Amino acid sequence: MVLTKETGFIDHEKIYEYLANTKPPERSEVEEILSHARELKGISFEETEKLLLVEDDELLEEIFKTANYIKNEIYGKRLVLFAPLYVSNLCNNDCVYCGFRVSNRKLKRATLTIEQVKEEIKSLVSQGHKRVLLVSGEGLGESALDYTIKCIEAIYSTKVGNGEIRRINVNIAPLSVEGFKRLKEAKIGTYQLFQETYHYPTYKKVHPRGPKSDYLYHLTAMDRAFKAGIDDVGVGILFGLYDYKFEILALLQHIRHLEKEFGLGPHTISVPRIEPADGAPLSYEPPYPVSDKEFKKIIALLRITVPYTGIILSTRETPEMRREAFSLGVSQISAGSRTNPGGYSSKDAGEQFSLGDHRTIDEVIYDVCKLGYIPSFCTGCYRLGRTGLDFMDLAKPGLIKLYCLPNAITTFKEYLVDYASAETREIGNKLIANMINEIPHEKIREKTVKYLQRIEKGERDLYF
Structure with a gap:
């Protein structure tokens, strides 16, 4: 099956061929790759492809130890904390894994007013948050960008005592180049968008209708963001929709494309697994469930391959899994999260998915400290212009x-x-x-x- 016209730079046939015809590497080859990785310069995508096929428990343990070493050498024992801020669960898409899907008639819909956004921020700031990820469903039509910019302005202007939000990352529907220019002018941090699955047939199946059903427009969003001058972008895969090995190899192709075209890959990579969502039957029985062992391998491989990229783990995962993931290369975590509009000041609207970690931010921080990691609310690089290539120029020499x-x-x-x-x-x-x-x-x-x-x-x- 050749779908190059529809799938752009994601070469499905190459991935199929590799997975079908390649055997796991020998121990000596794995050890050589990991020795190379410990030089902190990253490894080639070809080397990552080999590590992806490792199933032996002893070799996986060596991969995990290497990921932990790399993370500590580059970033130390710090973990950046943030909270997602859902401002609307209106959506015109029918993504079969998502509680916000347009066909979910049971979901109570809401779009926050600007005053309600401020109330949410007051609640978050009062808990100690300094960083938020602004999230919205794709149901606000032509006014969506105007509304998003008003929300950003409201967030930055809301103060509570000594507290304030100092960085806003944004996860909204893909924009045109002109739209991304306006978003940049609003002083966002990272623009984040998940492809969900890079596998074209699966993508079309799980996105049957709505703007998001356009695979190629969604895939090329980061190209338009870079062209607009946004140099911090975040990508992600929703693990469980298709074979994780295919997804990782496709992600590497996406990163290679961005580096070739713009000289820079993603600033962050998110690694969510499908969690149950009311009104989304597929979410209860993912077609390609990812085990905990496979999930740990995914995190470790990403840290080894792109050592200077932030790896984000959300409260989808349980406290136990989050603790294990810290040592594998995760560098950013959400805490005290809610996935419904108004969730921090009220609980009226429906949520996007179920959470695995329901602890407060203070409980999470206490746990992080017990494990020897230091919680961070840092926004210094973003505010001093150490972003994009400037950030990498500092990161790569350590x-x-x-x-x-x-x-x-x-x-x-x-x-x-x-x-x-x-x-x-x-x-x-x-x-x-x-x-x-x-x-x-x-x-x-x-x-x-x-x-x-x-x-x-x-x-x-x-x-x-």
Whole structure:
């Protein structure tokens, strides 16, 4: 089956042929690839293709250890926290795995007013959040972009005491180049869009109608975003719709395409698995379920292959799986999430999918600290223009760690002073005391200590 006209740069036949005719690599070859990976320069996509076929438990354990080493060497023990903000569950698509699908007549629909958006932000800020992912269904028609920009303006302008949202990432329907230019002018962080599945026949089957049914327009959204000047983009796969091995190989083709055309791949990769959603029968029985072992392999391979790319794990996963994923290369997590419009200040509207982790942000942070990771609300790179190629220029020689850890410490200190429970404050301050000693540059370490003292006295938003 050749579908190049419909599938663009995703070469299905090449992937089919590889999966059908390639045997798993020998131990010596796996060890050689992992040794190469530990040089922190990434591995070739051809090497990733070989690791993808590894099924041996002992070799998988070596892959996991390598992913953990790479993540710690590049980013240290920090985990960035954010919350999704759903502003509308109106949708014209009929995605068979999603609770927002247009044919779901049982779902209570809602689009937040700007005042309601502000109420949601007040609730999130009062919990300690500094970063949000703005999410909307595809049902607002021609006014969607205008509404999104008004929401962004409202979010940035809403303050609660010492708190505010400092970075807004956006997950909305694909736009034209002109639309993406307007989104960039609104000062977003990352534009995020999931292909869901790169497998064309499956894509058409699970997106039977609506704007999203256009595979190629959806696939090329990141091209238009880059052309519009947005240099931080996030991609993702909804695992469970098709064979995960095909999906990873197709994702590599997508990354290769972006690097060839624009000199830059995605800033983040999200790895959600299908979770049950009311009104979406397929979500209860995914056609290609991904086991926990396979899921861990996916995360580890992505960290090894694209070591400087953020890997995002949502509250779809259980606390137990999230704990395991931290050591495999995950660098960003959501916390205290709701997937329905108004979910932080009320619970009237229907949700997109079920959550696996229902803990509060403070409970998540306490758990993260117990595991030896430092929670981060850092927005320094984004606000100082260290994005896109500028970010990679710092990341690849290992310099980004000089900013990540100090910014994690200062933003976490803000959380401890302003929002944390007594138990979290105690364990958090002990963690900060230990982490300061891990800052390799003496002057930056000294400046971090001074920033912490200033934060204790009431100053905020001090970053490197």
